[in-house]
Amino acid sequence: MEQDRIRNFAIIAHIDHGKSTLADRVLELTGALTQREMREQVLDTMELERERGITIKAQAVRVRWRGHELNLIDTPGHVDFTYEVSRSLQACEGALLVVDAAQGIEAQTLANAYLAIDGHLEIVPVVNKIDLPQADPAGASRELGELLGEAPDRVLRISAKTGEGVPEVLDAIIERIPAPTGDPDAPARALIFDSSYDQYRGVVAFVRVVDGSFETREPLRAMAQGTAFEAEELGVLSPAHEPVSSLGAGEVGYVITGLKDVSRLRVGDTLTSRRRPAAEPLPGYQDVKPMVFAGIFPTDSDDYPELRDALERLKLNDGSLSYEPETSQALGFGFRCGFLGLLHMEIVRERLEREFDLDLLITAPTVAYRATTRTGEAVEVHNPAEMPRELEQVEEPYVKASVIVPKDYVGAVMELANERRGSFDHLEYLSEERVLLSYELPLGEIVLDFYDQLKSRTRGYASFDYDLAGFKPGELARVDILVGGEQVDALSLIIHRDFAYDRGRQLVERLRQEIPRQMFDVPVQAAIGSRVIARETIKARRKDVLAKCYGGDITRKRKLLEKQKKGKKRMKQVGGVEVPQEAFLAVLNLDSERKR
């Protein structure tokens, strides 16, 4: 196909603003799928994605419309995957920016729109759901027009649900979005914008060819990572896998690599031919690093091998998940896992629990800290229990956060941001009603419950997005929790000094409630270094006897005691104290409790 007949585009939309429905309608209208084959939301293949209404894995689908080849590149829709989104967008010349006619622009839409604008994409504004009774197509069009500097009449008004206006969208893609302009004769270069793992064929890379062309069986190399392999198969998705003999400049397709490890083929890397290699890779590759960390432990220590296998299998399809073995005195054997962000963590957790049927204990999430010890040694700390005690300085990651809310909630958002050590950046009226607030916040303040708090304080109206903005030194302290004088490693946390006391008190109080009374008094303490900042005592039981025991009930009483002992053996021992699993869970869930 000649490049001038190719259009590569993405759809940018907030969760539930109708991206998947529009994609479905496009497939149906272009005949890529017959009505009978039609399945709701074809592009979201994983069960979990369907349930959460989000898309994790980008895929590309080729359709035909009026003599043109249109490649729809699906983008992940959440803040944690900003980098993946930016790579998907880089594979396109244009994007549909879809906004719900009743809701207007949300923070996430805005963030992705800016990504598209920064990537010099042609943006086609679309107001969706005009069939809804509460829709305000005129208002939403005005807002969108202002954002993009377009006349409101250039904003398409559609209903992806009924199909109204969708043909016009397809026409606009051809008319407004430029054709690819790569050099078909230059050494071959293709951008990897996604990858997945197939049990039988190994890593499958989704690519956009920029220059030159690729052929089946061609020896290839990923330029940033240096991984070399052979293109076992090239193909396109329409939407079924359809092998082709070559992929030319401007085209979008897949490459079956035969590689067994997704981490060897990173999103954003450039593929080239080893026969006639390109001199320079495509710009923009980043090695994405996990920023949020948590310990994951099996509730039943016998499940450790299952957890290890499950993580291995998840990792095959998720190059951004990292993990390494961790041993906690309190929780036993598990893994310290690194995630791109909170949603990523939630997704991994749910997949572990749902697809692998594991019962898990997950420690409170923490972020990556950069610590400098008194001896000048620099360490990156992913686990509070490993934070050196003798510190010169600790740096923590910051984010630039954008919040869009109706103007009545500006006060509530400011209050929350101030409580979380946010520094105000700017405020902007998107319309008469809606305000964009921008803050710089420590990521560590966001990972626990910021988003939930934001939702509850704005009655669900706020939308939120963030982007990493580097490291800054902070007045941070490591707070340890001690039970019976012994440190409970899984409960250590790193927190700003101003909050250490309150937080320590909460944890200690909660543990006092959750740990059953023992045979002895048990002190529960929170400490910074050797300084105790909060203390509670679990008073010893005063009485624990079997009232009577005679010839007729010796067996029953013995079994009762044996059962009691077995129950204790299942508990985690900390400082000679049996701490039931539930106590850890309760403490780890402190934040979710607090927000209710």
Next chain:
Amino acid sequence: MGHVRHLYVHLPFCAHRCGYCDFVTAVGRHDQHGSYVDALLVELTIERSVLAEPLDTLFLGGGTPTFTEATELARLLERLPVAEELTVEANPETVTPGLARMLRDQGVNRISLGAQSFQPHLLAVLERRATPADVRQAVAHLREAGFDNISLDLIYGIPGQSSTDLARDLAEALALEPEHLSCYELEAKPGTRFTHAHGAELERQAEAMESYFEQVVDTLTAAGYRWYETANFCLEGTRAHGRELRARHNLGYWHGSDYLGIGMGAVSTVSGERRRNAPGLARYVAALVQGARPPSDVELIDRETSEREKLMLGLRLDEPLVLADVADAVDRSALERFAAGGLVDLTENGRGEEISLTRQGRFLGGGVTAELLLL
């Protein structure tokens, strides 16, 4: 001749089933008392070869043994083997001067009287039929008939019972100068009518009543009683006139001795085999009419289990337990932890290492024992 020196005879009949009771009982059935006694005597004949007569102890429990038709009870007592200690359980309202004399004439030398409380409002909660006056009257009749070894059963932790109520009950009981007292905390046993009616309230009161056990022990030891088992107290020293007033029959259980039990629902432990007769009056009698053993479950008590039981039972007593006898049942690390924490005394003497619970440990005896078990 066998080696078993303790015999338990179960008499299940009661006038009424108290709400908190989960024993094997049968209400009324006057017409069946005779055939039941016949059945008991047949069972005794079948099992008698394991007994070493004369016995150390014979215990008639229930039910309400003294609710059994007096002539049938007398016939039974006449035919039972001779024992040094012969105890019969009695409910206060059943004790008449005539009954007391009959028991005495039949060689009964110890009475365990189910007083439970001396306060009408608490007796009502327990659904006991005796009045406080009945208890005092019963003791008087027994003394008159010559009984010099009377035990009173008390229950504490009754819904609505204040600490003052408990003090009053203890004082009333002590005023009767019993040789022995058994004090049980009320247990809300699952499935009983009582738990259904009062379970929630008991849970609410649990914290307030936590100190009652200590109050019982403090009061009775101050009054000169020996706290010789978790729930049992007896006079000692000069007040006992040098007599052994611990319940010897029950000591047999606590020391892990073999015992034979006959009657419906009765349990025997003989030579590593624990046999539990099925509950159910009709089946029990029907089998023995045919001269056959009643239906029963058998549980084998291997050496490890037996040691665990010895540990569990032995730690209820105020005497030390020889560690070598229960060595395979004891979790040594737990033992050392409790010894360090002041809940267990670990001593070394001529007989080797011995363990016992400290006073503090005895209040927590259930939990401590559970943790000491090696599983």
